[in-house]
Amino acid sequence: MTNVNPTVWLTLQAHDAPALIDYYVRTFGFVVAARYGAEDTVDHAQLNWPEGSGGIMLGSHRPGAAWSREPGTAGGYVVVADPDALYERVLKQGADVVRPLAKTDYGAREFAVRDPEGNLWSFGDYAGEPAPS
Structure with missing residues (x-):
């Protein structure tokens, strides 16, 4: 079996998807790789996350659809090469910081923010433990 790096796509729905895309x-x-639908x-x-594989798939909230989830109830962790630089960026953009940049007990540098829809995002340099052999 070929060793493949994992790719995870967080899927979200938003009350104001165009505004949330702009925020992200x-x-x-x-980086927006694709967007389909009308203006609003x-x-x-x-x-796409510019530092590696994976990213976000999102769309407008459609209550009652088979794949419907309430907006603002997700959480995600994104691995970044330079958490300090990204933290400065989010501060300049006025992000709602729920956990300031700090070193964790396991040696990572991380911070967390809440997006305008209520989803929680944690960013840090902890890339996870290697898969067992």
Whole structure:
């Protein structure tokens, strides 16, 4: 079996998907790879994390749909090469910091913010433990 790096896509729905996409690009640095739908409705968007594989798939909230979740109830962790630089960026953008940048007991540097829809985001340099052999 080939050793493949994991790729995880967080899936979100938003009350104001266009505004949330703009926030993620401006505040965190995600890159829009695709966006489908009308001006105020996002059927599907793909935002790539520029430092590696994975990212976000998101769209406008559609109550009653088979894949419907209440906006603002997700949480995600994103590995970053330089948490200090990203922390300065989010502070300049006025992000809602819920946990300031600090060193953890396990040696990582991390911080957490709440996005405008209420989702929690943690950013840090902890890339996880290697997979067991």
